Amino acid sequence: MTRNGPLALAYHTVFIAFILAPILIVCWVAFTPLGYLSIPIDAFSLRWFRAIADYPEFITAFWSSIALAALSSTVAIALSVPAALAVARHRFPGREAITALFLSPLMIPPVVLGVALLRFFTQVGLGGTFAGLVLGHIVIVFPFALRLVLAAAAGMDRSIEHAAISLGASDAAVFRRVTLPLILPGVASGWLLAFITSFDEVTMTVFVATPATMTLPVRMFLYIQDNIDPLVTSVSAVVIVLTAILMLLIEWLYGLERLLVGRHAETT
Amino acid sequence: MTPRVLPYLLSAPALLLFVGVVLIPIAMTVVLSFNDWSMTRGIIPEFTLKNWQEVFGDAYFYGIFFRTLRLALIVTLITAVFGAPEAYVLNRMRRPWKGLFLLIVLAPLLISVVARTLGWALLFGGQTGLINKSLLALGVIATPIPFMFTETGVIIALSHVLIPFMVLAVWTALQQLDPQVENAARSLGAAPALALYRVVLPQVMPGLLSGAIIVFALAASAFATPAIIGGRRLKVASTLAYDEFLNTLNWPLGGTVATLLLIALVAIIVGANRLIERRYAQVFQ
Numbered sequence: 001m002t003r004n005g006p007l008a009l010a011y012h013t014v015f016i017a018f019i020l021a022p023i024l025i026v027c028w029v030a031f032t033p034l035g036y037l038s039i040p041i042d043a044f045s046l047r048w049f050r051a052i053a054d055y056p057e058f059i060t061a062f063w064s065s066i067a068l069a070a071l072s073s074t075v076a077i078a079l080s081v082p083a084a085l086a087v088a089r090h091r092f093p094g095r096e097a098i099t100a101l102f103l104s105p106l107m108i109p110p111v112v113l114g115v116a117l118l119r120f121f122t123q124v125g126l127g128g129t130f131a132g133l134v135l136g137h138i139v140i141v142f143p144f145a146l147r148l149v150l151a152a153a154a155g156m157d158r159s160i161e162h163a164a165i166s167l168g169a170s171d172a173a174v175f176r177r178v179t180l181p182l183i184l185p186g187v188a189s190g191w192l193l194a195f196i197t198s199f200d201e202v203t204m205t206v207f208v209a210t211p212a213t214m215t216l217p218v219r220m221f222l223y224i225q226d227n228i229d230p231l232v233t234s235v236s237a238v239v240i241v242l243t244a245i246l247m248l249l250i251e252w253l254y255g256l257e258r259l260l261v262g263r264h265a266e267t268t
Numbered sequence: 269m270t271p272r273v274l275p276y277l278l279s280a281p282a283l284l285l286f287v288g289v290v291l292i293p294i295a296m297t298v299v300l301s302f303n304d305w306s307m308t309r310g311i312i313p314e315f316t317l318k319n320w321q322e323v324f325g326d327a328y329f330y331g332i333f334f335r336t337l338r339l340a341l342i343v344t345l346i347t348a349v350f351g352a353p354e355a356y357v358l359n360r361m362r363r364p365w366k367g368l369f370l371l372i373v374l375a376p377l378l379i380s381v382v383a384r385t386l387g388w389a390l391l392f393g394g395q396t397g398l399i400n401k402s403l404l405a406l407g408v409i410a411t412p413i414p415f416m417f418t419e420t421g422v423i424i425a426l427s428h429v430l431i432p433f434m435v436l437a438v439w440t441a442l443q444q445l446d447p448q449v450e451n452a453a454r455s456l457g458a459a460p461a462l463a464l465y466r467v468v469l470p471q472v473m474p475g476l477l478s479g480a481i482i483v484f485a486l487a488a489s490a491f492a493t494p495a496i497i498g499g500r501r502l503k504v505a506s507t508l509a510y511d512e513f514l515n516t517l518n519w520p521l522g523g524t525v526a527t528l529l530l531i532a533l534v535a536i537i538v539g540a541n542r543l544i545e546r547r548y549a550q551v552f553q
Contacts, residue, residue, distance in 0.1 A: 008357045012369070015354045019373055022387025022428060025398065029390055037390070039398055079282040086278035090271075098279055101286050107537060108530060109489030111506040112294070115513055115526040119300055120293035139289050142282065200380045203491040203506070207513065217492075220382045224496055228389055236383040243379045251371060260374055260436060 023240060030237035032230050048234035058235050061219040065199050068130075068215060072137035073194035076145040077187060079138070084149040085179075103143045110140070114207030121208065128210040136208050140201055141194035148193060148259070152186020189254045196246065294530070300523035311519055319524035329508070333528070336505040339422060339494075340487035346427045347483045351434030352476055356468070358435070359442045370439070377432045385493045388425040392416050392497070417499045425497045426487055433486065434479040441475025474548045481540050488533055505529045 004012070029037060033045035052058055086092075087099050105113065117136050118127075126132035156179070164178045180187075202217040209218050216239065223232050250256055301319055304312035323329045358370055376384060391398050392415035400412040415421035445468065453463040491506040498504065503511070505525060512522030 003362075004357055004360050008353075008360070011353060012357045015350070015357075016369065016372060018428065019376060019431075022384055022391055022425075023376065023379065024387075025390050026383060026387045037394060039390075039401075079285065082278035083282040086275035090275035092272070092275045095275070098283060101290070102282060104286075104290065107485065107534065108290070108294075109506065109526075109533060111489060111491050111509050112297070112526045112530045113290070115509055115522060116293035116297040117289070118513065119296055119519065119523065120289075123296070135285070135289050138285065142286075196378050200378070202380075202382055206491075206510070217380050217382050220380070220386075221492055221496070224382065224386055224389070228386065228394070232386065233390070236380070236386050239380050239383050244375070247371075247375055247378055256371055256374055257367075260377065 026233050027237045027240060029230065030234040034230070037228065037230060037233070048230040049238070051231055052235055052238070055231065057214070057219060058216065061214050061216040064213060065216040068133055068137055069195045069198035072134050072198050073141055073145065073191050075134070076138045076142045076194050077149070077191045080142060080145040080149050080190065081180075081183070081187065084146055084153045088150055088153040102146055105140050106143045110201070110203035111207075113140070114204040117204065118207040128213065130213050133205065133208050133213050133215075136204055137198045137201060140204055141197045144197050145190040145194045148186045148190035149183060150186075152183040156182050185254065189250070189259050192246070192250055192254075193259055196243070297523045298527050300520055301527045303520045303523075305518050305520045310517075319521050322521065323524050323528060329525070332503050332508050333505055333532070335419070335503075336488055336529075337532075339419060339426065339504065340484050342423055343426045343430060343487040344480050344484045346423065347431045347434040348476060348480055350427075351431045351479070352438045352472070355435045355438035355442060355472075356464075359439060373435050374432050376429075381429055381492050382496075384429055385425055385496045388421070388428065388493075389416065389496055392421050416497065417501045419498075419502065421497045422494050422502065422504075425493050426490055429490070429493055430483045430486055433482050434476075437475045437479025437482065438472055441472040445471050474544065477540075477544045477548075481537055481544075484540075485533060485537055488536075489529065 025039070029039060029041065030048055031044045031046070032038060032041045033043045033047055034041075083102060087095060087102075113136070117132065121127045121129070121132040126135070160182070161174055161178050164174045169177065200217060201215075202221050205215050205218050206221060209215055216235075220232060220235060220239075247256060250259060300311070302315050302317070304314050304316045304318060306312060323333075354373065358366060358373070361369065392400075397412070397415075399415065400409075403409045404412065413420070415424070449471075450463050450467055453467040454460065458466070489506060490504070491510065494502070494504045495507045495510070498507065500511075506529070509522045509525040509529070512518050512525060516522075
């Protein structure tokens, strides 16, 4: 294969700078010692990172986001494993329609889902509850969980299951001892992608969340709408660093490209 | 358990959830769009076409929809023009650089969109507006370019947020391409640019187009980025629905905006998919 010329590499450098610039500037500004935003910063200070501790609304929102993400991705995975096995292994009337419905949250604008859920929850008495938020998030992250479990189930060698059955294993034992361990990498990565998707979700949540159930991205969003100050940059910097750590973990365990391409393969 | 009902049983729990939390709420929103509303009485459950007439008849509302469409198209074009070459350059890199830079390009997808947009707000405006500061210092411009609360700013920030999807789509298409085909074109005397245009581009076109559909859909339904960069002054369909629901509290009108956004988007995506599949049928077989 021919190598990249100097022009291609120059383009690449500019492109990478463009990708990184807004992320790096957030992390840089967060270290300002001043009470207001300024660039370039002339001294490094952890002042605004320490200040986060004085704003319990960010701390509670963070834990609320973690609980919400953990709960909704766990339920989504638990529902997606049987659904993925049904879709991957059976040909049945309505299969395409069911799959399309399961993937539909990728196509439905989150704003529409937010509007619809706000109206629905208010009508059925779930308005402003954490349970409502969890239900909404399960739906939002479900396609991501399903994709990765589906890819694992489709790529699985079924002769191992047949061997277990012929050796007298019960259906439950085959699932628990053979099927589940074989699709586990897909299940684990699906859970992680679902977790991150839920943790970052802002648009649908902004409709459904109340001050009591506020998630971190929604809290940050509402804060930025009022004013942008060093505090929100330090909170963002923490979020960026935590995401980066999680990402390196994924890259090391599974491969980020595989995770994202898997998430992508079926829309193409 | 007969094998015929087994797949239905397996998908039943998820199916129930989707009927309850997706289909019914959306149906209720469609119904809501035909309800009346007044400042004093709130939602009035009587059938009316008032909201739809307002959205289609008032230049303020359909203007916002045209702006949403225009922004989404421009962002799609920009991500295609700049993202596709980057995917090509990445694909020609050697290890470990290839993997490292792919990671850098894709990683922002997982970083909170609020944090990424905050970065652009810092680069665009106020005391931290590095872009204008640098351009002024270099003498490229005489007066600062307005980025905040303008379409230019929203387009730049949205392109940044969505370009990884385009790189990913083209990159995936490039993986299925035999590099020897390009080399064959070169050895037969084609100039690099010609080989790229006549040999590589047609083969990655399906990937590019499906990337374009994804970017378009996400740009047209984007919320946080236009809300932060565009502000209240520059509304798009999503932020309009948000305002009607949470500020004006006119839910029927907000429901109409949401329903129209959903219908328009699904029609465009399904239509575009059909076109691409027909045009590139041989690639999908």
